[in-house]
Amino acid sequence: MKTLGSMNVDVITLFVEDFQKVKTFYQEVFGIQAVYEDEVSAVFNFANMSVNLLNISESYELMKPGTIATHESGSRFLLTIRVDDVDAVSAELKKRGVALLNGPIDRPWGVRTASFIDPAGHAWEIAQQLA
Structure with missing residues (x-):
């Protein structure tokens, strides 16, 4: 079996408070459109990986029992x-x-x-x- 360190990182999920604002930023700044989108997430394909923007309201279920850092944390x-x-x-x-x-x-x-x-x-x- 391959080790995890020998595999590519495929998707990074970023938790966002203002989903629409961040989605628009990615479209305008990176010049790409979402390849998947629903009310709470949008996936953007970069050349070697994907970035999934996820409304922070949905992140708690993914991370529990862990905690989600706030925007103000830096x-x-x-x-x-x-x-x-x-x-x-x-x-x-x-x-x-x-x-x-x-x-x-x-x-x-x-x-x-x-x-x-x-x-x-x-x-x-x-x-x-x-x-």
Whole structure:
């Protein structure tokens, strides 16, 4: 049997308070449409995985007896998309009304990055490998 660490992460589910606002953000900022949608969730396919936006009201059943962190708790992870030109993508994000959290900035590990937060508080990073 394969180990879990040798398999791809297929879907990440993000819990969101304002489902419609976050769904619209994903459509407009990432330029993609949901491949599945109902009243409480929307699934967006990226090139290598899917992101499922789930209304927080439905998350408690999935996580019980665990707890759900609030939006105000701050970011606990960062999703990264590799791009060819961080500066160009940053400019496009700004045109779409997205405020950058930081960057573009050259990191000591040889990557140029910029980060932003979606309306539900999830952190995203665009990253360009430097030569």
